[in-house]
Amino acid sequence: MTVVQTGAQMARMAQNLERAPKLIPLDDVSDIEDKQIVGRAGRYYSASGELFINMTYPAVDLMHEQLGREYAQAPDPEVMQRIARGLSRNSMINRVGLAVVFALAKRINKEWDEDAMGKALQPESLSLAADNYFESLQDARRMLGKTLKLKRTDGEEDGSETD
Secondary structure, eight states: OOOOOTTOOOOHHHHTOOOOOEEEEEOOHHHHHHTTOTTSSEEEETTTTEEEEETTSHHHHHHHHHHHHHTTTOSSHHHHHHHHHHHHHHHHHHHHHHHHHHHHHGGGSTTOOHHHHHHHTSHHHHHHHHHOTHHHHHHHHHHHHHHHTOOOOTTOTTSOOOO
C-alpha cells in the first residue's frame, strides 16, 4: 500500500506520461468505412485514446496465408487455420498498437514537435508499420508449431509458392 501525503503532487515526469491506446479491432466493412480506414491499417484518436484497427487490411490475410502454407501438413487443417488466423490478427493489433505507443513516446523527445507527432500517428504511418508482418512471422511460427507440435514445411519462408 502506497501512502501519499496530503497536498502531494505527481512528479513532472508522471504528468507527461501518455496512456496506452484503447485497441478496437474492426471487422465490419461499414465500421471500417465510418472510421475512414478503408485501405489503411488503423486510425488513432488522441482525444479519446482509441485506436481503431482495420482487420481486413491485407497484411492480416498475407500473414495468415503464409502460415497456412507452412503448416499445411497439420493433422487438423481447420484447427491450424483457426490458430493461424488468430496469430495473424493478434500480430496486426500488436504492430499497429506498438506504432502508436512509440509515436506517443516521442512526446518527451524535444526534437519531435506536435506536427511530427501527428505525422507519426497518421493512418498511412500506421499502415507502414502493419505492412511489415515479416517481423512477426517467426514468433507466430514458434507459437503455431508449439501449439500443433509440428515443424513448418521447409522452403516457404519467402511467401512464394512453387509449382
